[in-house]
Amino acid sequence: MTAQAAQTGQPLLSVQNLNIQIKMDNGIMNAVDGVDFEIHKGKTLGLVGESGCGKSLTSRAIISINPKECETTGDIVYHSDSEASLNRLNLLSLHPNGKQIRSIRGRKIAMIFQEPMTAFSPMYTIGNQLMEAIRIHRTKNKKEAKKIALEMLAKVGISDQEKRFDQYPHEFSGGMRQRAMISMALSCNPEILIADEPTTALDVTIQAQVLELMKKLQSEFGMAILLVTHDLGIIAQMCDEVAVMYLGKIVEQAPVKEIFANAKHPYTKGLLKSMPRLGGDKTKRLDSIEGTVPIPINMPPMCGFYDRCSDRIEGVCNTNAVPKTRITDQHSVRCFLYSDRQEGAAQ
Ligand SMILES: Nc1ncnc2c1ncn2[C@@H]1O[C@H](COP(=O)(O)OP(=O)(O)O)[C@@H](O)[C@H]1O
Numbered sequence: 001m002t003a004q005a006a007q008t009g010q011p012l013l014s015v016q017n018l019n020i021q022i023k024m025d026n027g028i029m030n031a032v033d034g035v036d037f038e039i040h041k042g043k044t045l046g047l048v049g050e051s052g053c054g055k056s057l058t059s060r061a062i063i064s065i066n067p068k069e070c071e072t073t074g075d076i077v078y079h080s081d082s083e084a085s086l087n088r089l090n091l092l093s094l095h096p097n098g099k100q101i102r103s104i105r106g107r108k109i110a111m112i113f114q115e116p117m118t119a120f121s122p123m124y125t126i127g128n129q130l131m132e133a134i135r136i137h138r139t140k141n142k143k144e145a146k147k148i149a150l151e152m153l154a155k156v157g158i159s160d161q162e163k164r165f166d167q168y169p170h171e172f173s174g175g176m177r178q179r180a181m182i183s184m185a186l187s188c189n190p191e192i193l194i195a196d197e198p199t200t201a202l203d204v205t206i207q208a209q210v211l212e213l214m215k216k217l218q219s220e221f222g223m224a225i226l227l228v229t230h231d232l233g234i235i236a237q238m239c240d241e242v243a244v245m246y247l248g249k250i251v252e253q254a255p256v257k258e259i260f261a262n263a264k265h266p267y268t269k270g271l272l273k274s275m276p277r278l279g280g281d282k283t284k285r286l287d288s289i290e291g292t293v294p295i296p297i298n299m300p301p302m303c304g305f306y307d308r309c310s311d312r313i314e315g316v317c318n319t320n321a322v323p324k325t326r327i328t329d330q331h332s333v334r335c336f337l338y339s340d341r342q343e344g345a346a347q
């Protein structure tokens, strides 16, 4: 158990050495490479990084919904908070379409996406689809399922629920569809909610409302959230802890306050510099990190950020795999600038 787990009790979910490889025409892509993190009851862990860093593959691996070309290894250990039979279950050892993972997916671990249309079929009414999820996981009774569905629509701030219940997804606005997807995800009272860029497609006002709603529902239901985003502003607003991902690896991890006050990794510092500030000069161009995320195919052992890093040490950073260094019990970083603090824990 890590020092962090010891402080906050047993994690609900523990991801250990997660690797996802994809066979490409020109070699093997290590899209996710040795990822470790824990998700705790009632807490929000943010997974942040630019597009293409492996955030979605990581989060989708938890409920086994990646396409079959993704070869996934490691451990994803789920400790159910409520069912002894599900305690210490390695989700990666389950058949990806088997009965056991299907009873966990949606019911115990729910997921919401950037584009709610992926969660709804255009063929059925919102109410029908909500009821179906509730009847699979909670109650067979039609009347009771409808009551729960209407309550959930009200909880996510959709008014005139009886009318909305009978409408089709295309009759909802983008913000309302996102609310409806959240209501569907939460209708089964999951222990963990995975939210992959849940507000990226929404305008700023609706985005703020949806984030507030997620926070409110979290305090009401006590669920844990894994929040995937490329936006550090959202991390600051929503998360307790943050894992910064770059090129398939977690390069820095710490409590949110610590990341904002004391970031170590040059990539994290770059992300922070490119963050818009409240009340800042809107005419001033933001610093963004130069260069783009490379594609990790046949990468030699080296730091993936090397080409973009102004602190790189030639002959060190481009010739060795970067070990994980602990700055404190709760703060770790993968960067040679700090590796002299290493205490024989290289991975
Ligand atoms: N099915 C796939 N086949 C090939 N490459 C993929 C597939 N899914 C994702 N990738 C690649 O894996 C990397 C990580 O993808 P993803 O997890 O979607 O990143 P993020 O969510 O951080 O933007 C990207 O380079 C992406 O192009």
Ligand code: SF4
Residues within 6 Å of the ligand: 265, 266, 267, 303, 304, 305, 306, 309, 310, 311, 312, 313, 317, 322, 334, 335, 336, 337
């Ligand atoms: S390991 Fe080297 S290249 Fe990579 S982020 Fe640290 S200083 Fe930069």
Ligand SMILES: [Mg+2]
Residues within 6 Å of the ligand: 055, 056, 057, 196, 197
């Ligand atoms: Mg993504």
